[in-house]
Amino acid sequence: xxAVSCTGTPGMSRERFQxxxxxxxxxxxxxxxxYYDPDVVLVIAGKRELRGRQAIFDFYKVVKAxxxxxxxVNRFIGTPDRIAVELESEFxxxxxxxxxxxxxxxxxxxxxxxxxxIYELKNGRFARIRSAxxxxxxxxxxxxxx
Amino acid sequence: MDRRTFGTALIAAGASLSAFGATNxxxxxxxxxxxxxxxxxxxxxxxxxxxxxxxxxxxTDDVKFVGRGRNFTSKAQVLxxxxxxxxxxxxxxxxxxxxxxxxxxxxxxxTELFAFRDWxxxxxxxxxxxxxxxxxxxxxxxxxxxxxxxIRSAGYRRL
Numbered sequence: 001x002x003a004v005s006c007t008g009t010p011g012m013s014r015e016r017f018q019x020x021x022x023x024x025x026x027x028x029x030x031x032x033x034x035y036y037d038p039d040v041v042l043v044i045a046g047k048r049e050l051r052g053r054q055a056i057f058d059f060y061k062v063v064k065a066x067x068x069x070x071x072x073v074n075r076f077i078g079t080p081d082r083i084a085v086e087l088e089s090e091f092x093x094x095x096x097x098x099x100x101x102x103x104x105x106x107x108x109x110x111x112x113x114x115x116x117x118i119y120e121l122k123n124g125r126f127a128r129i130r131s132a133x134x135x136x137x138x139x140x141x142x143x144x145x146x
Numbered sequence: 147m148d149r150r151t152f153g154t155a156l157i158a159a160g161a162s163l164s165a166f167g168a169t170n171x172x173x174x175x176x177x178x179x180x181x182x183x184x185x186x187x188x189x190x191x192x193x194x195x196x197x198x199x200x201x202x203x204x205x206t207d208d209v210k211f212v213g214r215g216r217n218f219t220s221k222a223q224v225l226x227x228x229x230x231x232x233x234x235x236x237x238x239x240x241x242x243x244x245x246x247x248x249x250x251x252x253x254x255x256x257t258e259l260f261a262f263r264d265w266x267x268x269x270x271x272x273x274x275x276x277x278x279x280x281x282x283x284x285x286x287x288x289x290x291x292x293x294x295x296x297i298r299s300a301g302y303r304r305l
Binding site: 006007045046047075076077078079082083084086115116118130132133134 | 174175176177182183212243245246247248250251252254282283284286298299300301302303304
């Protein structure tokens with residue numbers, strides 16, 4: 001009998017999760033929305049709680065109208081009922097954003113944020129998502145010219 | 147398939163599901179990084195009882211530790227920091243959840259700090275004698291050869 005890893009078979013593979021991120025980066029709402037359980041709950045930094053797919057879409061539509069956001073997957077852990085990922089998000093401001101959710105931005109400025117995110121799975125979809133900010137690097141326009 | 151054969155097949159299927167679905171189940175092997183959930187629980191238990199030898203055995207000599215305003219590049223630095231912390235306050239960690247992969251694990255922990263005396267220079271914010279600060283954090287551990295080589299902590303929320 002072959003030895004079985006104690007980590008178990010992931011409920012979602014890294015490849016499938018990467019496809020979710022690709023859909024997100026390409027503004028494919030139908031594509032990335034299909035990963036959400038109808039009763040999905042997203043908690044950002046323990047503060048902002050979004051309930052249901054539509055609430056998440058509404059939130060990201062505002063973010064994506066104000067910035068170009070690109071997310072890459074740095075690290076991934078898959079288990080049968082949960083996954084954990086380290087994401088690196090780049091926000092490029094399309095306009096001056098004094099009240100932006102990740103902090104004030106000037107048009108053309110960039111913010112890089114690394115987050116640790118825990119996804120709880122239900123029937124292969126995300127039922128609860130919680131993210132914690134590990135690091136934020138702010139590169140405003142003036143700094144880029146220097 | 148008769149009833150007896152069917153029953154045996156069910157048991158076999160159940161055993162297989164159990165082996166794949168559980169962590170730390172009987173008969174499974176440790177992750178490639180050499181640490182599993184029970185190791186992590188033992189590590190935190192040692193930390194909570196201030197057993198410096200007990201918890202530091204999980205660090206490589208050149209462990210990298212990036213906390214909230216605290217960055218270290220060796221076991222000696224981490225230990226020096228916690229010797230100071232534990233002389234000034236009681237730090238107790240409760241494990242909410244541990245997600246274990248082959249080379250990485252992530253813990254959702256609640257950290258309670260109880261100050262024995264004032265510590266105005268505490269990097270995460272001043273604390274006064276008798277005060278308690280409770281926070282929930284996600285901590286990412288990378289492991290190799292049964293030790294942690296990289297530890298990074300992200301604050302999730304203040305409780």
